[in-house]
Amino acid sequence: MRLELHKVHITGLAFAEKTYTSGGTLFICKDEAEALIAEDRRFAKVELDLASPGDSTRIIPVKDVVEPRVKLDGKGYFPGFFAPMEKAGSGRTLVLDGAAVVTCGPIVAFQEGFIDMSGPGAPYTPFSNTYNVVLCVEPEEGLEKHLYETALREAGLKLGVYLARCCSENEWKADEVQVFEKGNTFEETAKYPDLPRIVYVCMNITQGLLHDTYLYASDLRPALPTFLHPNEVLDGAMVSGNCVSACDKNTTWHHLHNPIVQALYARHGKEINFLGVIPTQESTILDGKLRAAGMNLSIAQQLGADGAIISEEGYGNPDTDLCLNAKFFERAGIKTVLVSDESAGTDGASQSLADATPELDAFISTGNVNEMIEVPAMKKDIGYKEAISLLSGGAEESLRPDGSMYVELQSIIASTAEIGFNKLGCEWV
Numbered sequence: 001m002r003l004e005l006h007k008v009h010i011t012g013l014a015f016a017e018k019t020y021t022s023g024g025t026l027f028i029c030k031d032e033a034e035a036l037i038a039e040d041r042r043f044a045k046v047e048l049d050l051a052s053p054g055d056s057t058r059i060i061p062v063k064d065v066v067e068p069r070v071k072l073d074g075k076g077y078f079p080g081f082f083a084p085m086e087k088a089g090s091g092r093t094l095v096l097d098g099a100a101v102v103t104c105g106p107i108v109a110f111q112e113g114f115i116d117m118s119g120p121g122a123p124y125t126p127f128s129n130t131y132n133v134v135l136c137v138e139p140e141e142g143l144e145k146h147l148y149e150t151a152l153r154e155a156g157l158k159l160g161v162y163l164a165r166c167c168s169e170n171e172w173k174a175d176e177v178q179v180f181e182k183g184n185t186f187e188e189t190a191k192y193p194d195l196p197r198i199v200y201v202c203m204n205i206t207q208g209l210l211h212d213t214y215l216y217a218s219d220l221r222p223a224l225p226t227f228l229h230p231n232e233v234l235d236g237a238m239v240s241g242n243c244v245s246a247c248d249k250n251t252t253w254h255h256l257h258n259p260i261v262q263a264l265y266a267r268h269g270k271e272i273n274f275l276g277v278i279p280t281q282e283s284t285i286l287d288g289k290l291r292a293a294g295m296n297l298s299i300a301q302q303l304g305a306d307g308a309i310i311s312e313e314g315y316g317n318p319d320t321d322l323c324l325n326a327k328f329f330e331r332a333g334i335k336t337v338l339v340s341d342e343s344a345g346t347d348g349a350s351q352s353l354a355d356a357t358p359e360l361d362a363f364i365s366t367g368n369v370n371e372m373i374e375v376p377a378m379k380k381d382i383g384y385k386e387a388i389s390l391l392s393g394g395a396e397e398s399l400r401p402d403g404s405m406y407v408e409l410q411s412i413i414a415s416t417a418e419i420g421f422n423k424l425g426c427e428w429v
Contacts, residue, residue, distance in 0.1 A: 001090050002181040003231040006072065006174040008167065010098035013050045013131045019166035026068075026099050028133060028163065036162055037135065042151040045138040049382045051102075051117050053129050056379035061112035061387040062413050063103040063149075064240050065127055065253040066156045068096040070164035078236045080217025081154060082161045088216075089231030094168045097176070100130040100253060101163070103156040104383040105137045113246020113391060113413040121375040123423060124415040127253075134382050135159055149210050153241050157252070180231050180265060185275050185303055188268075195273040199300045200260055201310040202233075202419070203321060204250070205242040206281040212241040213250075213313075215279055225280040225295040227303075230261045233277050244314045245392040247369045247410035248341050248418045259420050260309055260339070275303045282318040293324035297332055305334050312340040312418045315369065316354050323357040330359035337362040341416035341424075344368045346408070367416035367424030369393070370408050377403025 008021050016027035030048050038046045051057045069077045072092040076083035102115065115127045122128035135156060139148040182188060189197065204213035206221035213220045215238055228237065238255040261277060268274040278299050281292045300308055308329050312322045322340055329336045338360060342352035348368055370393075385403070388394040393411030400406070409415040409424075416424055 001183070001229055001231050002179065003089050003235055004092045005095050005178040006092055007095045007097035007176040007178060008172055009175040010096050010131050013052055013099075013133065015050070019163060020170035021096070021167045021172055026096060026131065026163065026167070033159060033162060037137070037155050037159060040151055040155060042140055042143055042147060043137045043155075044140045047136045049134045049136060051132040051134055051382060053117060053131070055117040057117040058114055058378040058381050058385065059102055059104055059132065059134055060114035060381065060383045060385055061104065061106070061391060062115055062246070063105065063112055063152055064156050065251040065413070066101040066103075066160040067253050067256050068099050068101060068160040068163040069236065069256070070094050070161055070168055072168060077161045077164070078157050078217070078239060081157050081239065083236070085216065087232065088235040088237040089229055093235060094164050096164055096167060098131055099163070100127060100132050101156050101160045102127065102132045102134045103152050104134055105139070105152060106384055106387065112243065112387070113249070113411050114388070115413050116375055116378065119376050119378070121373060121412055124373070124409060124412045126414060126421055133159070133163065136383055146210065149241070149243070153239070157239065180234060182230065182265070182268060182274070184229070188273055189304070192269055192273045195269070195271070196306040197275055197304055198264060198272045198307045198309065199275045199278060199303060199305040200264060201278045201280055201296050201300075201308055201325060202258070203280055203282055203310065203312045203318065203325070205244045205313045205318070207284045210243040214239040214241050220279065220281055223281070225278055225292055225299060227299050228277045228279060230265055230274065230277055233258055233261050238279065245369065245410045246413045247393070247416040248314055249414065250313050250417065250419060251414065254414065254417060254419060254421055257421065260311060264309070275305060282314065282321045284317065289321045289324055292321065293328045296325055297328045297334070300329065300334055301332065307335040310336055310338050311420070312338070315341060315343050319354040322353070323355045323360055326360040327357045337364065339364045339366065339420055340418050341366045342368045343370055346370045346372050364420070366418055366420060366422055367409065369410040369416050372406065372408055374406050375404065
């Protein structure tokens with residue numbers, strides 16, 4: 001399977017009479033884009049705004065982040081949402097690299113976060129470095145929360161595809177073409193019989209009540225673990241639909257840029273044989289956790305895996321899923337390395353995970369979600385700054401009269417992302 005990402009590097013944003021790219025700037029027809037999203041009558045208000053790196057701007061509360069992309073065969077993007085239901089991961093994809101659609105609005109209580117485009121909070125989120133087209137919407141009065149989440153999630157995907165499609169229909173030239181090419185597991189194992197066979201188990205929030213992840217537009221929660229070619233992950237097969245603490249939320253942008261997939265791909269055929277990706281569930285009940293861990297192991301064993309990288313999403317009861325995966329894999333002779341953040345209290349002295357097992361002996365930390373940070377007021381707030389009182393990691397007293405905030409890292413989008421797309425970690429002392 002061969003995937004070509006044709007990247008146009010975006011280094012600026014501006015509103016204009018039509019949507020296109022030129023000289024690194026993404027020009028956007030504001031009226032047309034807003035009208036496109038306003039076609040959904042579940043929205044009472046639709047407004048686009050722009051935020052660039054270095055701006056004195058805060059975006060709050062953020063629901064999802066989507067990279068503008070479209071297939072160059074004219075079939076759209078995100079199969080099952082805005083593309084035909086067919087396998088992702090091959091062909092040519094136009095990527096507006098450096099741009100991002102950020103969805104914002106009064107969605108659901110404590111499970112969103114914020115992005116600061118400058119100041120001490122900016123280094124903790126990758127989206128302080130992206131050129132953000134912020135879609136801020138308000139629902140029709142009385143719209144049920146699940147319907148609002150669905151509408152806002154799909155609106156972000158729709159806007160991302162619109163931006164990329166408009167650019168593909170105008171003059172453009174790729175600044176970079178990134179190629180991902182790999183055969184199936186049997187072909188690759190025949191090519192590299194002596195290399196250790198490694199599988200990646202990608203744990204996802206799948207707990208219902210707005211805690212969902214979508215694979216080919218289908219909710220993963222009622223499904224069983226499955227197996228994907230890594231190209232599928234990097235080409236729109238997985239979409240975020242969850243409302244989990246902002247710090248360790250895998251946005252749709254994160255799935256498209258999954259650094260574990262890319263790191264394993266870079267070593268494929270050299271140091272390892274990268275078998276592929278097992279997207280799996282995190283259930284709310286023990287039988288569901290046991291079922292998923294057992295199925296993950298079964299898939300890995302059928303593939304002949306020697307080792308596994310396992311990443312978590314969220315914390316609390318998903319820590320049990322993480323420990324069960326470690327226990328099952330290690331006892332079966334498959335060496336595992338786990339990637340997760342820690343909830344160790346504001347002083348870092350508390351137990352880091354809500355569960356433990358002796359088999360969890362190789363652990364990569366992506367930071368402590370409870371670490372406190374003070375962020376100054378911004379000249380511009382996009383959204384609703386008062387929402388900090390409802391966000392996980394925030395409180396009513398977090399927002400000060402001068403506009404500054406004192407919050408936990410978990411209120412910043414992707415500050416401790418458990419697939420490793422962040423700058424935090426730990427070291428032995």
